Amino acid sequence: MFIKLKMYLLIVFLTLASSLTVGFFGRFFGFYGSALLATSCLMVAFLISLLLFYEVAFVGCFSYVKLISWMTSETLNVDWGFMFDSLTVVMCCVVTFISSLVHLYSTEYMSHDPHLPRFMSYLSLFTFFMLILVTADNFIQMFVGWEGVGLCSYLLINFWFTRIQANKAAIKAMLMNRIGDFSLLIGMILIFIYYKALDYASVAVLTPFLKTDVISFLTFKVNLIVIIGIFLFIGAVGKSAQLGLHTWLPDAMEGPTPVSALIHAATMVTAGVFLLARSSFIYEYSSHILGYISIAGALTAFCASTIGLVQNDLKRVIAYSTCSQLGYMVFACGLSNYSVGVFHLSNHAFFKALLFLSAGSIIHAVNDEQDMRKMGGLKNLLPFTYSMVVVGSLALIGFPFLTGFYSKDLILELAFSKFSYFGYFSYFLGTFGAFLTAFYSTRLLCLTFLTEPAGHKSIIPFAADVPNAITLVLGILAIPSIFIGFYTKDMIVGFGTEFFGTAIYVPLNNTNIFDSEFVPLFYKLLPVNLSLLGATLSFILYSFQYKTLFAIKTSYFGKKIYNFFNRKWFFDKIYNEYFGQFFFKFGYSVSYKFIDRGIFELLGPTGLSFSAVGVGSEFYRKQTGYMYHYTYSILVSLTGLLLVRELSLVFGSSFDFRFFIPFIALSLLLARSK
Secondary structure, eight states: OHHHHHHHHHHHHHHHHHHHHHHHHHHHHHHHHHHHHHHHHHHHHHHHHHHHHIIIIISOOOEEEEEEEEEEETTEEEEEEEEEOHHHHHHHHHHHHHHHHHHHHHHHHTTTOTTHHHHHHHHHHHHHHHHHHHHBSBHHHHHHHHHHHHHHHHHHHTSSTTOHHHHHHHHHHHHHHHHHHHHHHHHHHHHHHHHSOOBHHHHHHHHHHHTTOEEEETTEEEEHHHHHHHHHHHHHHHHTTOTTSOTHHHHGGGSOHHHHHHHHHTSTHHHHHHHHHHTHHHHTTOHHHHHHHHHHHHHHHHHHHHHHTTOOBHHHHHHHHHHHHHHHHHHHHHTTOHHHHHHHHHHHHHHHHHHHHHHHHHHHHTTTOOBGGGOOOOTTTSHHHHHHHHHHHHHHHTOTTSHHHHHHHHHHHHHHTTOSHHHHHHHHHHHHHHHHHHHHHHHHHIIIIISOOOSOTTTGGGOOOOTTHHHHHHHHHHHHHHHHHHHHHHHHHSTTOOSSGGGSOOOGGGOOTTGGGGSOHHHHHHHHHHHHHHHHHHHHHHHTOHHHHHHHHHSHHHHHHHHHHHTGGGHHHHIIIIIIHHHHHIIIIIIIIIIIIIIIHHHSHHHHHHHHHHHHHHHHHHOOOOHHHHHHHHHHHHHHHHHHHHHHHHHGGGOOGGGGHHHHHHHHHHHHHO
């Protein structure tokens, strides 16, 4: 039993030990020593996670480890506890697998960087906090991991801190996530106030008894479960980059490419979807919120797809595809299909990591160029990378029998089989989003590999695949990008499967996996047909009809639409001009100059200190040195005290000596002015 306990804890704390060791002693290990240590620790953690997957998912041995007590105060009892159920072990396998490959990839990709040990330390710390997040058994410990991945994302996006754009992107990511984190914190506070507990098990048990409770929140009467669900969802919106708080995600491309792969594939952005699945016992008792969650996810999937159509930066196109795929996961959760959302999350991690790391290979080969308009003709120069991008892109668009097909199409079938307005809305937006995804994925392939070379003559001819750690990682990722969906679908989301067990709660009246089999064939095939149509149309336009495409873009309406999508629906413009500038002006003119430097300093310590010094100076100047002046002052003071005493005796309790304080203060001020 003790050996098993150590094995459970080892998967989490190996990454912490790796981060601390490489971070503090990397200068002694050197570049390759640091890379070897960090990568080895992650690979061992992945092997342990496979053992845990077998024990928990196949054998059905749910495990809970209570390490130590953390906080104990009245009804607040928080432990350092680790819960290993089927949802946790799926996330552990995905996180450790992708992270170990990203570590291995980074040994080659970042080999020229003098700060490789620091980079490896940040990557390991990022993985540690994500593992803390997914293995926690209570909201407080989950929040530690939640904030930890936010911190590490700031450190990694801003890794090249001499670049101004990296500074801006890191600050933007931190600020946008703070909005969601603050909302999540309010939700946790509400849970503690009314549940008197913060561990998942207690909250899940108590929720049915509190489902009809109504509380007063900001003078409004609202259902307790509904308001908690809203705040938890806003937290998920910030972390998983849903519409409204999504603008930080594309800008995160300013960091090194391995960072982009790790953030977008296995960590951080998946945390919001994980929170929705982990909190299913709350959302299933607030059905109204689920409908709006599905709308938010569907709108995100559609809007991000439209923006991705006209992006020219290689990594930004893939970033917007991540945003779009997160929308599919979220609206799957909003339709009570949490298991399918998690299934798509795990599938998406493999082919999205493949796409990002392949993009890194391309950028590495063309001297750090990221603009697709300056590439072209790389198919014969980078044949292996081209093959990997084709595999990743086909999996992304849901090409039949690749990994993305088994989860993405299932989400759309389940959305239609809800037979509700929310379900139909999600289905049609998601289906049109699939068409757009296929279009811009094929556009990426054409502009990068298939069109005529458009790059610098001194760079493009020297691009070549090199058999090293980069190509090894791409080859490994291509295997699950093709096969993992087929081999795990029946186990995770098949009919009658009890894979998730009690990890995800869905009442029988919200289960519609069986209904999805009776969706009309036309609607089943529509997403696949539109994806194939989008890919074919994009290939024809960008390979043979580019003049027609140029004419469409330069037409009156074409320029308007292109500008609207290229400017990202003007989200950044609205935030900067109507929110950012307002708060800057308010913070400087009102909060700082008027309130802080004005009211607080005059009525606070600064004003009191100046007043005390002034009064003291006046008293000092009154010291004339003549005895009769002092005798006169004593006489006046005694007379005043006797007057106060007599007044108190005559008028009794109706007399208050504090009545004289303003007159005394006024006399002091008049004396000072003289």
